[in-house]
Amino acid sequence: xxxxxxTPSKRLLFVLGAFVFGVALGPWVPFSSLMWVFVxxxxxxxxxxxxxxxxxxxxxxxxxxxxxxxxxxxxDPVFSSRQTMxxxxxxxxxxxxxxxxxxxxxxxxxxWTVTDLEQEGIKKYGKILVSVPYSAPDLLHGDKVExxxxxxxxxxxxDFRYDQQLAARKIIALCSYPRILSFEQGxxxxxxxxxALKEFMLFRMRQAxxxxxxxxxxxxxxxxxxxxxxxxxxxxxxxGLSHILAASGYNVSLFTFVLLGILLKxxxxxxxxxxxxxxxxxxYVVLAGGTPAVVRATLMALVVLLAFGVRRKPSLPNLIMLxxxxxxxxxxxxxxxxxxxxxxFVATAGLVLFADWFMEKCAFLPKTLGIREALAGSLAATxxxxxxxxxxxxxxxxxxxxxxxxxxxxxxITMVFTGSWLPVALLYPPLAALIxxxxxxxxxGILVVTDLLSSPTFASLKIPHARVxxxxxxxxxIVIIIKKYHRKEMAQTLVQPKV
Amino acid sequence: xxxxxxxxxxxxxxxxxxWLAWSLWTGFFVGSDELVVWNFDIGQGSAALLxxxxxxxxLFDGGPDARLLSKVGSVLPSWxxxxxxxxxSHPDTDHIAGFVPLSKAYKVNTFADPGLFEVIPLxxxxxxxxxxxxxxxxxxxxxxxxxxxxxxxxxxxPSNTEKLSSDTNTRSLVILVTYKETSLLFMGDASTETExxxxxxxxxxxxxxxxxxxxxISASSTEFLEATKPKWAVISAGRDNNFGHPHPVVxxxxxxISTKILRTDQMSDILLKTNGKNIExxxxxxxx
Numbered sequence: 001x002x003x004x005x006x007t008p009s010k011r012l013l014f015v016l017g018a019f020v021f022g023v024a025l026g027p028w029v030p031f032s033s034l035m036w037v038f039v040x041x042x043x044x045x046x047x048x049x050x051x052x053x054x055x056x057x058x059x060x061x062x063x064x065x066x067x068x069x070x071x072x073x074x075x076d077p078v079f080s081s082r083q084t085m086x087x088x089x090x091x092x093x094x095x096x097x098x099x100x101x102x103x104x105x106x107x108x109x110x111x112w113t114v115t116d117l118e119q120e121g122i123k124k125y126g127k128i129l130v131s132v133p134y135s136a137p138d139l140l141h142g143d144k145v146e147x148x149x150x151x152x153x154x155x156x157x158x159d160f161r162y163d164q165q166l167a168a169r170k171i172i173a174l175c176s177y178p179r180i181l182s183f184e185q186g187x188x189x190x191x192x193x194x195x196a197l198k199e200f201m202l203f204r205m206r207q208a209x210x211x212x213x214x215x216x217x218x219x220x221x222x223x224x225x226x227x228x229x230x231x232x233x234x235x236x237x238x239x240g241l242s243h244i245l246a247a248s249g250y251n252v253s254l255f256t257f258v259l260l261g262i263l264l265k266x267x268x269x270x271x272x273x274x275x276x277x278x279x280x281x282x283x284y285v286v287l288a289g290g291t292p293a294v295v296r297a298t299l300m301a302l303v304v305l306l307a308f309g310v311r312r313k314p315s316l317p318n319l320i321m322l323x324x325x326x327x328x329x330x331x332x333x334x335x336x337x338x339x340x341x342x343x344x345f346v347a348t349a350g351l352v353l354f355a356d357w358f359m360e361k362c363a364f365l366p367k368t369l370g371i372r373e374a375l376a377g378s379l380a381a382t383x384x385x386x387x388x389x390x391x392x393x394x395x396x397x398x399x400x401x402x403x404x405x406x407x408x409x410x411x412x413i414t415m416v417f418t419g420s421w422l423p424v425a426l427l428y429p430p431l432a433a434l435i436x437x438x439x440x441x442x443x444x445g446i447l448v449v450t451d452l453l454s455s456p457t458f459a460s461l462k463i464p465h466a467r468v469x470x471x472x473x474x475x476x477x478i479v480i481i482i483k484k485y486h487r488k489e490m491a492q493t494l495v496q497p498k499v
Numbered sequence: 500x501x502x503x504x505x506x507x508x509x510x511x512x513x514x515x516x517x518w519l520a521w522s523l524w525t526g527f528f529v530g531s532d533e534l535v536v537w538n539f540d541i542g543q544g545s546a547a548l549l550x551x552x553x554x555x556x557x558l559f560d561g562g563p564d565a566r567l568l569s570k571v572g573s574v575l576p577s578w579x580x581x582x583x584x585x586x587x588s589h590p591d592t593d594h595i596a597g598f599v600p601l602s603k604a605y606k607v608n609t610f611a612d613p614g615l616f617e618v619i620p621l622x623x624x625x626x627x628x629x630x631x632x633x634x635x636x637x638x639x640x641x642x643x644x645x646x647x648x649x650x651x652x653x654x655x656x657p658s659n660t661e662k663l664s665s666d667t668n669t670r671s672l673v674i675l676v677t678y679k680e681t682s683l684l685f686m687g688d689a690s691t692e693t694e695x696x697x698x699x700x701x702x703x704x705x706x707x708x709x710x711x712x713x714x715x716i717s718a719s720s721t722e723f724l725e726a727t728k729p730k731w732a733v734i735s736a737g738r739d740n741n742f743g744h745p746h747p748v749v750x751x752x753x754x755x756i757s758t759k760i761l762r763t764d765q766m767s768d769i770l771l772k773t774n775g776k777n778i779e780x781x782x783x784x785x786x787x
Contacts, residue, residue, distance in 0.1 A: 210572025
């Protein structure tokens, strides 16, 4: 063990990795006497470490695995002091709660996440995802509602574990088109004001720009593909471009990587470029509503920024592992049950680990408008996420590199045009409608290119035995990472001066 | 600096070219003497947009969801943000839900329906959207005639008695659109009961029939089709819909009178252009 962890930096990596491993083990270790065996061994190991006997580092590692395991276990509803609500009801049930987070506008309805549940005066555990028609009252984060509806459990959709994805967000049941018995406006909060502002921005943009352009540029700026029609979503998915519309680490990290690449080429210098990107990320968190997904995405983008934006690079594996440990400490169920998180995190790690290599391979491309960064970044992220995509979706976008090459360089320009047009749309939509040409033209161009590229049948292929390929590609990636760092270490050893 | 200026110029030229391409693409329907009608592929529902020769925009039904906005956005120039007349055939979700987002995005000058919007919440919210933007609200019934930009819109249904029916389909708005020598009949979800009355009242042959109730067997009776003898029939239905629309019997009836059938579930959006004498009607799938 000491041989493997022969520097403080490596020891930190092992400690963090052990915690992550513990969280990952969570679902496979039943909460029983076996768990107490783990806990006992963990704390014995800690004592072992404290008294500093030989091999005590192993004790610390076991303790970290145990802590990870415990963190996962205490996130289970069983540990909540509240009772769990009946999640499947034959007849309508009445419950009250508070709308949490953003009201999601979907193609056919709105969705509320209702938390602080109460049934017959008793507080209940979890949250309920409620679909309401367009005719529902215009409510916001913090508003209290009393609803009557038949609850149902989320079910897996094919191989996709929709139920577990929702469970990771503590959503225990679904409710469609309830009877709204009463609602009460919530009190002022910053979060509520941000969501109201976002809703107002969308409203004003819609008055000045046609659809689907509005939904597209809104998704581009603030994340969220819910407003996009299912047909267009499929086009984006088939061309491997869905990431540009998601509040994901993939999107924000890639944007950070491309923006930083462009700024570093200007006379602004490294320091100013770094702080401009930090300020952009800060603004993004506020305007995108500061949801957990947005904060996670921004944290990952900071990893990219530290990896490429500072001269003295921190240890990248440590940085990635630290961010993962922090995120899992906050929400342990993300690891296995949230595909969005998996893709986000792995795409960021891929960018940090492989973007340089892909940049070298893309040297034939011009650097104008960040074209090289865009393609290299996209390839690095796609390469790293390959096992996850194959495992969960069994489908692979063949056209993704070309689509990304064409579309990604236009994204920052589209964002800049939209960003400068937005204040006019907020102040006076009729004027904004007259000057919407650049925003309209670029967004329309991207939508049409995506539509055209998704048309060929070979754009996206269904892979037979995709899960086998997923495992093989994962092993391939692990081997590459190990080889890459082994080579780096060897190079460092060779250049070390003799004492 | 020169490089930067060059980049901005290139970006400007690309935008202008895209704009020009789009203007040319939509240009065939701007400032001509043609009446243009789009029957949108809106899923299981119904929505049509009419552009009169003098450029006024009329919508007949809004489909089941926000897809209407993409369809309207795809056929109108990007700067056009108003609709002159919105007609809602009857208060069923698959015909009017799309008007809720429309009322927030476009300025609607006049909204007209058979005067039935009083009970169901969707209509309340729909009307609220129109009231907020001070839209003129009209209630229509058989015998009313609207003249919009050189095109006559005659209301054939509901009659006074049909308005009292408990069945929303029976209360559906039926309109006859006439431009010079050509005529188009939009049936909404009207049933055979309404058709019987129209045949009794001596309805005349039409060029195009937008088939009632998505081609359901509850509409398009043999007598009615023989009386209207449409040259073309447009059926608005969703792909693989759960209702089995259009019904095979209805398709057979249309074939029996040699009517050419155009279906949105098979051909996507359908574009009709007429100069008042000749009609050109073809599938014309919109990108979004």
